[in-house]
Every structure is written in C-alpha cells, then in structure tokens.
Amino acid sequence: MSAPEHSTEHETDLDPMNGHENPGLGYHRPRRSDVDDKADKKAERQVAALFGLSALGTVVAIWAYFSLNDIDPGDVDSIRQVNMWIGIGTFLAMIGIGLGAIHWAKTLMRDHEMTEDRHELRSSDEAREGAIQNLKDGVEDSGLGGAKRRSVLKGSLITALAIAPLGILVPQIGNMGGDWNVSKFRHTLWGPGVRLARDPDGAPIRAADVTIGSVFHVIPEGLNDLDHHHLISEKAKAVVLLVRLDPADLKIQEGREDWSFDGIVAYSKICTHVGCPVALYEQQTHHLLCPCHQSTFDVADGAKVVFGPAKRPLPQLPIAVDDDGYIVAQADFDEPIGPSYWDRLKGGDATVEEESH
Numbered sequence: 512m513s514a515p516e517h518s519t520e521h522e523t524d525l526d527p528m529n530g531h532e533n534p535g536l537g538y539h540r541p542r543r544s545d546v547d548d549k550a551d552k553k554a555e556r557q558v559a560a561l562f563g564l565s566a567l568g569t570v571v572a573i574w575a576y577f578s579l580n581d582i583d584p585g586d587v588d589s590i591r592q593v594n595m596w597i598g599i600g601t602f603l604a605m606i607g608i609g610l611g612a613i614h615w616a617k618t619l620m621r622d623h624e625m626t627e628d629r630h631e632l633r634s635s636d637e638a639r640e641g642a643i644q645n646l647k648d649g650v651e652d653s654g655l656g657g658a659k660r661r662s663v664l665k666g667s668l669i670t671a672l673a674i675a676p677l678g679i680l681v682p683q684i685g686n687m688g689g690d691w692n693v694s695k696f697r698h699t700l701w702g703p704g705v706r707l708a709r710d711p712d713g714a715p716i717r718a719a720d721v722t723i724g725s726v727f728h729v730i731p732e733g734l735n736d737l738d739h740h741h742l743i744s745e746k747a748k749a750v751v752l753l754v755r756l757d758p759a760d761l762k763i764q765e766g767r768e769d770w771s772f773d774g775i776v777a778y779s780k781i782c783t784h785v786g787c788p789v790a791l792y793e794q795q796t797h798h799l800l801c802p803c804h805q806s807t808f809d810v811a812d813g814a815k816v817v818f819g820p821a822k823r824p825l826p827q828l829p830i831a832v833d834d835d836g837y838i839v840a841q842a843d844f845d846e847p848i849g850p851s852y853w854d855r856l857k858g859g860d861a862t863v864e865e866e867s868h
C-alpha cells in the first residue's frame with residue numbers, strides 16, 4: 512500500500528489488466544483542520560466534548576437507575592420518567608462515543624488517499640513490513656502515540672470507554688442485592704365473588720351475554736374506582752380475556768373441573784414470555800396469539816403454549832356465576848401472572864409459599 516503524492520491534475524494511464532483508462536486519484540482538497548491550527552484545536556475540542564457527553568450520559572443513566580429506589584412502586588408516572596432518563600443517558604453514552612470516534616477520524620486523523628495494487632494472496636515481506644508500518648502510522652495519526660500526542664483526547668476517550676459499561680453493569684450488580692420479592696406479581700384484585708367487568712367501562716358481564724365464539728377484555732369490577740396510580744398498576748396485573756367455547760371443544764384440565772362455566776373460560780392476558788398483552792383470538796382454532804413474539808396459546812386446552820417462545824400456559828382465573836347471573840371469580844389466580852422467572856415453585860417461589868399460608 513502506498514500514499515501517492517497528490518497532483519493538481521488527474522494522473523491517467525492505461526490499466527494493463529483491463530485495457531481501460533485508469534481514472535487516477537481525484538484532486539485532493541485539504542481539510543480546514545489540516546491547514547489551520549485553530550480549526551485543528553476546535554475539532555479536537557469537539558471530539559473531546561462528544562466523549563465528555565458520553566461520560567455524562569453514563570452518569571445520568573446510573574443516577575436515574577438509583578433514583579428508582581426512592582419511588583413508590585405504584586407511582587407509574589415517576590417510574591416512566593426515570594425509565595426515560597435511563598434511556599436518554601444510555602443513548603448519550605453510546606452516541607457520544609460513536610460520533611466522537613467518527614469526528615476524530617474525519618477531522619484529525621491524517622488525510623490522504625491510499626491505493627493498493629492487486630497482487631498474489633500472500634503479501635511479500637516488504638508488504639508485510641509496510642502493513643506494520645501502517646499500523647504504527649495509524650497510532651501516530653490517532654494522536655494516541657507518536658510526536659503529536661493529543662492528551663486531552665486520549666484522556667476523554669479512555670474516560671468515556673472506561674465508564675460506558677457501567678450504565679449496563681451497575682443496574683445488574685444493583686439488582687443482585689435488590690428486592691426480588693416477587694409476591695407483588697402473585698396477588699391481583701381478583702378474589703372470591705369479584706365480578707368480571709368489561710374493559711374499559713367496568714360494566715359487569717352476565718353469562719347470558721357471552722355467546723359462543725365471543726371474546727371479552729375484562730377487568731375486576733371496582734377497578735375504575737381506584738386512584739390513577741393504583742388503577743394502572745393493578746390493571747396491569749389483573750387484565751383477563753374471557754372466551755366462550757362450545758363445551759364439547761373444551762379439554763378440562765385435571766383439578767380444574769369447576770373453573771369454567773358452560774364453556775366460558777378466563778385467562779390472564781399477560782403473556783408468560785415477557786409480559787405483552789395477549790389479545791388476538793382466532794375463533795376457528797381457539798388460538799390466542801401474542802403480537803410481540805408470536806407465542807400462541809390454545810384456549811381450548813388450558814391455554815397451553817402451542818407455538819413461540821413462551822414456556823408455560825397462561826394462568827387461568829377460576830370463574831362461576833352468581834345468583835344474579837353475573838360472572839364472578841372464585842379466587843385469585845393460583846400462580847403469579849406474567850413472565851416466567853427462575854424462583855418460581857410450580858413454579859411459585861418461597862415468598863409466595865410463605866405468604867399464601
């Protein structure tokens with residue numbers, strides 16, 4: 512590889528391999544930072560500022576993560592805001608390093624065109640030595656070594672690179688000693704006698720209104736009376752999908768013989784993969800599809816997983832019909848709703864077991 516001298520005219524000759532004219536190198540236009548010391552210094556400051564921005568983003572992400580500890584778990588708005596700051600901080604940390612590196616390469620590293628002639632696959636010893644020399648030149652070009660050391664750049668880059676992983680690592684390490692009491696996912700507003708109501712208006716549902724093949728998006732009656740924060744967090748756990756099948760199509764699970772009513776079944780809407788709302792029901796196949804990663808559950812067969820990444824069935828809500836003909840829950844779900852996690856016995860977890868006794 513060689514760096515030819517630039518000329519003010521096109522260098523043209525005949526390509527011996529292909530017989531067409533070699534267009535040569537274009538005119539070289541020096542960058543401002545090559546000819547103006549002030550521009551060079553300015554570009555250096557800009558690169559350092561971008562690396563500094565990256566470091567600042569990491570600090571913001573970590574600060575936001577730790578501020579979660581001071582927030583009431585039911586304060587969904589504050590949690591959203593903190594999550595937004597974690598996202599902004601991580602974004603700045605990554606984009607700062609990326610843009611800084613690009614700006615550095617475009618404005619400060621040596622600017623010359625390189626040509627490389629075709630040759631045998633194995634490079635000659637001379638070429639190999641040239642490659643090593645190129646690497647050394649690269650180090651010098653970067654300003655990290657050689658005569659023109661750019662110590663500010665070097666320091667800011669090392670700082671940004673050194674602390675960037677903390678934005679990801681600190682939350683993981685912090686979580687190791689964190690609150691893993693998953694019982695908050697264990698209990699929902701469902702309980703004996705709580706009526707199943709339409710989402711969102713909260714009107715209780717009569718069994719007679721649920722025709723075969725129909726689907727209802729359901730919340731516990733009274734949910735809408737909660738204050739905004741609790742409404743959001745409780746609704747996120749309690750949402751249910753109510754479906755009526757032909758009783759002949761229903762495979763009743765062992766131990767759940769009285770959990771349905773005349774073909775009407777109710778299952779948690781929270782996907783057991785990573786918690787998206789499962790809401791697409793296909794009447795012909797009785798399949799419920801999660802739109803996030805296509806996990807598919809068979810409502811006729813205990814909402815078992817028939818396709819996709821989910822690993823366990825949707826939790827079933829045991830239902831009955833009260834004296835007025837309204838559908839009611841017999842109890843809360845018998846297992847935590849939502850994504851699977853490692854500490855589940857049945858899996859439930861030790862905390863759940865303790866709490867349920």
Ligand code: FES
Nearest residue numbers: 782784785801804
């Ligand atoms: S969240 Fe439902 S398939 Fe991933």
